[in-house]
Amino acid sequence: MKLNIKIAFLFSLILVLSAGSSLAQTDASKIAKIKLKGIYIYSFAKNVYWPQDYSTGDFFIGVYGDNDLYAQLNNSYTDKLIGSQKIKIKFFNELDQIKECHLLFVCEEKIKDIGSVRKNISKQTLLVSEGENLVTTGSMINFIYVQSRLKFQVNKTKSEKNDLKIGQTLTKLAHSII
Amino acid sequence: MKSGIKILLFIVFTLPTALMYSQTNYCPEFMLLIQKYKSKSYNDAKLYLDTVMLKCPDQINSAYYWHLSGVIYYDVFRYVDNKSPISKAREISINSFLQSNKLDKKNKFSVHNNQGLSHIATSYYNDAALILQKEDTVNYDNAIVFYNKYKELKKKIQPDYDFSEKDLSYNHVMGNIYKYKYENNKRYYRSYVDSSIICYNRALDIDSNNFETLYALGILYHNLGVDIILNDLEVDADLEKVIIMQEKAIGYFSDALPYLKKIHGFKPSDKQIVHGLAAVYFSLNDMEQHVKYMNVLRELKNQPPSNK
Numbered sequence: 001m002k003l004n005i006k007i008a009f010l011f012s013l014i015l016v017l018s019a020g021s022s023l024a025q026t027d028a029s030k031i032a033k034i035k036l037k038g039i040y041i042y043s044f045a046k047n048v049y050w051p052q053d054y055s056t057g058d059f060f061i062g063v064y065g066d067n068d069l070y071a072q073l074n075n076s077y078t079d080k081l082i083g084s085q086k087i088k089i090k091f092f093n094e095l096d097q098i099k100e101c102h103l104l105f106v107c108e109e110k111i112k113d114i115g116s117v118r119k120n121i122s123k124q125t126l127l128v129s130e131g132e133n134l135v136t137t138g139s140m141i142n143f144i145y146v147q148s149r150l151k152f153q154v155n156k157t158k159s160e161k162n163d164l165k166i167g168q169t170l171t172k173l174a175h176s177i178i
Numbered sequence: 179m180k181s182g183i184k185i186l187l188f189i190v191f192t193l194p195t196a197l198m199y200s201q202t203n204y205c206p207e208f209m210l211l212i213q214k215y216k217s218k219s220y221n222d223a224k225l226y227l228d229t230v231m232l233k234c235p236d237q238i239n240s241a242y243y244w245h246l247s248g249v250i251y252y253d254v255f256r257y258v259d260n261k262s263p264i265s266k267a268r269e270i271s272i273n274s275f276l277q278s279n280k281l282d283k284k285n286k287f288s289v290h291n292n293q294g295l296s297h298i299a300t301s302y303y304n305d306a307a308l309i310l311q312k313e314d315t316v317n318y319d320n321a322i323v324f325y326n327k328y329k330e331l332k333k334k335i336q337p338d339y340d341f342s343e344k345d346l347s348y349n350h351v352m353g354n355i356y357k358y359k360y361e362n363n364k365r366y367y368r369s370y371v372d373s374s375i376i377c378y379n380r381a382l383d384i385d386s387n388n389f390e391t392l393y394a395l396g397i398l399y400h401n402l403g404v405d406i407i408l409n410d411l412e413v414d415a416d417l418e419k420v421i422i423m424q425e426k427a428i429g430y431f432s433d434a435l436p437y438l439k440k441i442h443g444f445k446p447s448d449k450q451i452v453h454g455l456a457a458v459y460f461s462l463n464d465m466e467q468h469v470k471y472m473n474v475l476r477e478l479k480n481q482p483p484s485n486k
Binding site: 028029030031032033035036038039040042043047076077080145148149150169170173 | 408425427432457
C-alpha cells in the first residue's frame with residue numbers, strides 16, 4: 001500500500017513539473033508573424049508586373065527599418081527567381097541609404113518618413129507599408145490587421161498610374177482596393 | 179503490502195489439512211505442494227501444481243487449489259520474475275484467484291483472493307506509473323495496457339472504487355506524452371496532437387478546474403497556432419493557402435485564451451500564466467491586451483519574493 005501512495009505522489013509531482021515545462025513563446029510568435037509578412041511580400045513580388053525596363057538583372061526587394069523582416073527575407077528568398085530575375089534583399093536603416101528597388105517595404109516605425117521615401121524612389125517602385133490605411137500611407141500596398149488577421153490593401157489606381165500591373169490574385173485576395 | 183502477504187500465508191499454512199479432508203478426496207500431492215511452497219521453492223511449486231491436477235483431478239473444482247495456485251504464481255511473479263512487467267505468472271495468478279472466487283461458495287477464500295488481486299492490481303498501477311513518471315514516449319503503449327489492466331482488476335474486486343483522481347492524473351500525463359511525441363517530429367507525428375487534446379479534455383471532464391491541465395491545453399493551443407505558421411507553411415506558399423493557414427492559426431490562438439484566462443483567475447500572480455496570456459494576445463495582434471499583460475508581468479517580476 002505504501003508503494004501505491006508513493007507512486008500517487010509521483011503522479012502529482014509530474015503534474016506540477018509539467019506545468020512549467022512548456023511556456024508560450026512570444027519570440028516564436030514574433031517569428032511566425034515575420035514569416036507571414038515575408039510570404040506576403042514574396043507573393044506581391046510574384047503577382048505584380050513591372051514595365052519591361054525592370055525585367056532584366058536582379059530583382060531587388062528593399063526593407064526600410066525592420067531588421068528581423070530583412071533577415072527572414074534574406075534567408076528565405078535570396079536568389080529565388082521572379083521570372084528570370086534573381087531576388088536580392090537590401091536593408092536600409094536610414095532614409096538617405098535607400099536605393100532603387102523593385103519593391104520597398106516601409107515598416108510601421110518608419111511610416112512617418114514615407115513622404116520623403118516616395119520622393120527618393122522611382123515611381124516604378126512598388127511601395128509596401130504597414131500603417132493605418134492606404135490613404136494615410138500613400139503606398140501601393142498596405143498591411144493591416146483585421147480581427148487578428150494580417151491582410152493587405154491595394155491601391156490599384158496609383159499602381160497602374162505608375163506602370164505597375166497588379167495581378168488578379170492580389171486584387172482577388174486584397175482586403176480592400178482603391 | 180507485507181501484512182497482506184502474511185494473511186495469505188496464514189491461510190495457506192493453517193487451512194490445508196482440514197479443508198483437504200472435508201472438501202475433496204485426500205490428495206497427498208497437495209500436501210507436498212504446500213511443502214514446496216513453504217520452503218519457498220516457488221518454481222517447483224508452480225510446476226507441481228500440474229502434478230497435483232494430474233493425480234487428483236477433482237482439485238479442478240477446489241477453491242482452495244485455485245487459491246493456492248494464485249498465491250504460488252503471485253510469488254513466482256514477485257520473487258522469481260522479480261516483478262517483471264512481462265511476467266506471465268501475474269496473469270495466471272489473477273485467473274487462479276478469480277477461479278477460486280468462482281468456486282468458493284462458502285466464501286472461505288474470497289477475502290484473501292481479493293487481497294491477492296488487489297496487490298496485483300497495485301503492481302499494474304505501479305508499472306504504469308513508472309512509465310508515466312518518466313513521460314516515456316517510447317514505452318507509453320505499455321503504460322496504457324498496464325493502467326487498463328489495473329482498472330479492470332480493481333473494478334472486479336472493488337466495483338464502486340472511485341478512479342477519478344487516478345484517471346485525471348493518467349489522462350493529464352498521457353496528454354503530455356502525446357504532446358512530447360508530436361514535438362519530437364511535428365510533421366510526422368501530427369496526429370498525436372489530437373490524442374493529446376483528447377486526453378487533456380478527459381482530465382478536464384473529471385475536474386474542469388484542474389490547473390495543470392488547463393494550463394497545458396492553453397499553451398498547447400497557442401503553440402499549435404505558432405507551429406502552423408512556422409512549420410507547416412512553406413515560404414513560397416500560394417496566398418490562398420497562406421490565408422487558410424492563418425485562419426487555422428488564429429483559431430488555435432483563440433482556443434488558447436479561455437484556458438489561460440480561467441487559470442489566471444485562480445492564480446493572478448502566476449508569472450507563467452501572465453506571460454502566456456501576453457503571448458496569446460500578441461499572436462492575436464491585440465496589442466492593447468498584450469501590453470496590459472506585459473505590464474502586469476513587469477510588476478510581478480518587480481515584486482519582492484513572498485515569504486511562503
